[in-house]
Amino acid sequence: MSIDHLVVVGAGLAGIRACESARREGYLGALTLVGAEEHLPYDRPPLSKELLMGPDEPVIPELREREFLVDELGIEIRTGAPAVGLDVESRKLATAAGDIGYDALIIAVGAHARRLPGSDGVGGIHTVRTYADTQSIWRALRSSSRVVVVGAGFIGAEVASAARKLGLSATIVEAAPAPLTRSLGIEGGALCADLHAANGTELILGVGVEGFRTGIVQTGDLQTGESRVTGVVLSDGRVLDADLVVVGVGAIPSTQWLADSVVALNDRDGGVECDEYLAALGVDGTPIPGVWAAGDVAHWPNGLFDRRMRLEHWTSAAEQGALAARNALSDGDLTAYQTVPYFWSDWYGARLQFVGVPHTDELLVQHRADKTGGTVVLYREADTLAGVLTIGRPDLIMKYRRLVSKRASWADGVAFGAAHC
Ligand SMILES: Cc1cc2nc3c(=O)[nH]c(=O)nc-3n(C[C@H](O)[C@H](O)[C@H](O)COP(=O)(O)OP(=O)(O)OC[C@H]3O[C@@H](n4cnc5c(N)ncnc54)[C@H](O)[C@@H]3O)c2cc1C
Structure with a gap:
């Protein structure tokens, strides 16, 4: 089928790389980029690193300027328009701002931060996934003294590292016996624990979080009525005093809007099941014509390691976005995505x-x-x-x-x- 309209849903790294790749491949048809956030695509690694430590309010790390996206690449940008449904029969993407027809669609909606029960609506408890999260944490780091990070993964470690750099006390609580067990295994993770100790971050391992202590904020004689965190209750009964809590306990693919569609979603985490070419699979296990997926949202069989994977790494999101567009426009000459997973993290x-x-x-x-x-x-x-x-x-x-x-x-x-x- 000739493709006259390529729609990329998810205005993040994989999404922008898909758009760039489409134009690089010589695609001249209509190209629409749909994003849930109001912002143009921006980079996430700096959100938990240098942007938290700088002296000035964080500036959004945009991946490309609007002029380049619109004038050079000819992209129609629809931000602030989350996708809410997908009809693959009529090839229509439903968004909060109306339906968009497509000939080919790339799902690049990434993931959102997992939250802990009891944390919603409590001041002082944050997750890190968006630019808005980083703006809030940047401010909180400058008015807090006791920081507790829940989860000793990469993002939690980076936040603890920023807190220490700013001279705050930092404690990390991790339910597993070592940091980073999913990414590095128990022994590999244990080696990284030394970095925390050497930099004055307390690391509490093998202990879960039961809940949070909160108090009502009082400013002068006024009670604002806002509930704020004052402590973290651990599963061994201890309570850690805290005026800033950052929860870094993983991310969940942002696919709720696909729940009623025929797209096959992974039983465990809801990611999009794909074949080796990043074509999205239907619930019958066969590729859905014209639908592809890329980035943090995609599960696919990595032939190099003979196993299915879903990565949350910058490099694979960029590579998958570019390849999904190439395959979407390829007229049958498909390339399998194979990679050696790679990620980095900066601590202390x-x-x-x-x-x-x-x-x-x-x-x-x-x-x-x-x-x-x-x-x-x-x-x-x-x-x-x-x-x-x-x-x-x-x-x-x-x-x-x-x-x-x-x-x-x-x-x-x-x-x-x-x-x-
Ligand atoms: C704080 C942080 C630090 C990181 N640091 C590193 C690092 O040091 N090294 C490394 O290798 N990786 C790092 N990563 C991971 C890397 O940034 C991600 O793998 C990468 O951003 C994934 O790109 P993506 O396009 O798949 O998803 P995202 O970047 O999440 O982009 C997806 C976009 O889709 C949008 N969206 C969601 N739902 C909808 C919807 N229904 N409709 C429309 N749009 C939607 C989202 O708003 C988002 O803008 C980090 C991630 C975070 C969050």
């Missing part, structure tokens, strides 16, 4: 980077021979090098990514590390 001035998968039969820690700093952790799965974590060794990580993509043997990975550490 150190850069952590990971490539591959954290499934492991053995972990090998290599330090720089001359002790000038930097750590490399190799993950073995059977007799292959499955993953590599580096702390403070940005010079090595892409070399390891190439090794993992070639499915290098464990012996080759160890030898490479010995030669370069």
